[in-house]
Amino acid sequence: xxxxxxxxxxxxxxxxxxxxxxxxxxxxxxxxxxxxxxxxxxxxxxxxxxxxxxxxxxxxxxxxxxxxxxxxxxxxxxxxxxxxxxxxxxxxxxxxxxxxxxxxxxxxxxxxxxxxxxxxxxxxxxxxxxxxxxxxxxxxxxxxxxxxxxxxxxxxxxxxxxxxxxxxxxxxxxxxxxx
Amino acid sequence: xxxxxxxxxxxxxxxxxxxxxxxxxxxxxxxxxxxxxxxxxxxxxxxxxxxxxxxxxxxxxxxxxxxxxxxxxxxxxxxxxxxxxxxxxxxxxxxxxxxxxxxxxxxxxxxxxxxxxxxxxxxxxxxxxxxxxxxxxxxxxxxxxxxxxxxxxxxxxxxxxxxxxxxxxxxxxxxxxxx
DNA sequence: ACAGATAGTATCGACTTGATATATCTTATG
DNA sequence: CATAAGATATATCAAGTCGATACTATCTGT
Numbered sequence: 267x268x269x270x271x272x273x274x275x276x277x278x279x280x281x282x283x284x285x286x287x288x289x290x291x292x293x294x295x296x297x298x299x300x301x302x303x304x305x306x307x308x309x310x311x312x313x314x315x316x317x318x319x320x321x322x323x324x325x326x327x328x329x330x331x332x333x334x335x336x337x338x339x340x341x342x343x344x345x346x347x348x349x350x351x352x353x354x355x356x357x358x359x360x361x362x363x364x365x366x367x368x369x370x371x372x373x374x375x376x377x378x379x380x381x382x383x384x385x386x387x388x389x390x391x392x393x394x395x396x397x398x399x400x401x402x403x404x405x406x407x408x409x410x411x412x413x414x415x416x417x418x419x420x421x422x423x424x425x426x427x428x429x430x431x432x433x434x435x436x437x438x439x440x441x442x443x444x445x
Numbered sequence: 446x447x448x449x450x451x452x453x454x455x456x457x458x459x460x461x462x463x464x465x466x467x468x469x470x471x472x473x474x475x476x477x478x479x480x481x482x483x484x485x486x487x488x489x490x491x492x493x494x495x496x497x498x499x500x501x502x503x504x505x506x507x508x509x510x511x512x513x514x515x516x517x518x519x520x521x522x523x524x525x526x527x528x529x530x531x532x533x534x535x536x537x538x539x540x541x542x543x544x545x546x547x548x549x550x551x552x553x554x555x556x557x558x559x560x561x562x563x564x565x566x567x568x569x570x571x572x573x574x575x576x577x578x579x580x581x582x583x584x585x586x587x588x589x590x591x592x593x594x595x596x597x598x599x600x601x602x603x604x605x606x607x608x609x610x611x612x613x614x615x616x617x618x619x620x621x622x623x624x
Numbered sequence: 625a626c627a628g629a630t631a632g633t634a635t636c637g638a639c640t641t642g643a644t645a646t647a648t649c650t651t652a653t654g
Numbered sequence: 655c656a657t658a659a660g661a662t663a664t665a666t667c668a669a670g671t672c673g674a675t676a677c678t679a680t681c682t683g684t
Binding site for chain 2: 267271272274275278279295296298299300301343346347350351353354355356357358359360361362363364365366367368369370371372373374377378381384388405406407408410411413414417418420421422424425426429433436437
Binding site: 283284285304305308309327330331332333334 | 661662663664665666667
């Protein structure tokens with residue numbers, strides 16, 4: 267899913283400016299499974315406009331900078347439908363936490379405990395955030411997506427809580443054995 | 446976690462060539478939370494060598510192309526430790542599946558069912574893969590990381606199975622109401 | 625015999641990130 | 655009341671990254 271398609275999809279849900287698209291991927295129901303920066307959104311919108319998949323109208327605002335509001339054209343909707351017909355690629359999950367855990371063993375085993383404890387707090391925060399989204403966002407599919415996120419976050423959290431001590435015990439033996 | 450640190454961390458677990466590093470991130474215990482292409486690994490190794498964080502020796506092999514085997518230097522180990530002292534950034538999760546679900550509602554609600562059913566199969570495959578890894582890989586932290594992955598994948602799978610029909614029911618009403 | 629996978633290094637264009645610039649308005653805080 | 659901080663808005667740039675491809679040689683399956 268490139269930023270191009272992401273923009274097309276968001277515009278299929280309603281008109282928006284580049285700034286608003288950025289906000290949606292950073293804070294809205296998109297926030298936990300996609301990301302995009304201005305540096306990719308603005309060029310994407312420019313190209314989509316050139317290709318006739320979206321149109322742009324400038325809206326003057328009171329006491330605020332002008333907005334460029336983009337709308338999906340019929341051609342854009344068709345292009346999106348074509349893309350969605352294809353099977354979505356596999357999820358891509360990058361976790362500095364898990365990498366740090368694996369590497370910490372090699373350079374500083376004591377760090378493992380702190381890493382896990384910080385992570386527990388992060389999961390709890392994320393779950394609270396997602397539950398907050400549930401109260402605003404009412405579309406059935408949005409709710410499904412957010413609850414899917416909550417389910418996985420909670421599973422991760424419970425796994426950490428249940429297995430933390432076992433892991434630290436096993437590492438304890440390793441550390442002692444190495445000394 | 447940039448590819449630079451990823452290489453440093455993998456080399457902390459043992460010497461490796463660029464090709465082997467790529468294989469680890471694509472297939473090993475790293476596979477489900479990190480990715481890196483040759484186009485980022487080779488330049489990273491070159492730069493790390495220039496900076497004295499790794500060393501490189503060429504190994505001639507019988508009936509195979511020569512290898513460039515990289516090893517972590519003490520300076521490299523120190524650099525890795527410094528990086529790991531910092532808090533890991535939040536996970537980044539990109540899911541074409543979840544995006545497609547949200548967008549499908551807008552352009553082709555019938556697609557939602559197929560998307561979910563394909564996804565169930567994908568999760569089952571992924572879980573089997575991870576369980577396969579468990580049998581080879583024995584390090585305590587590796588096992589922890591892989592089981593963490595299994596726990597989240599299973600939670601996602603069960604969520605989909607439990608809520609699929611409810612969602613399709615809700616969409617059914619939407620579709621009927623729109624027609 | 626021949627296709628395709630495996631082992632290996634390497635590069636390139638296109639895309640993406642993260643930081644930064646610019647400018648104005650609103651909201652806290654001392 | 656001043657002033658810092660943050661929101662609203664567009665835009666660019668260097669540096670990093672992906673995915674495809676190139677090249678060569680061997681091993682494996684049909």
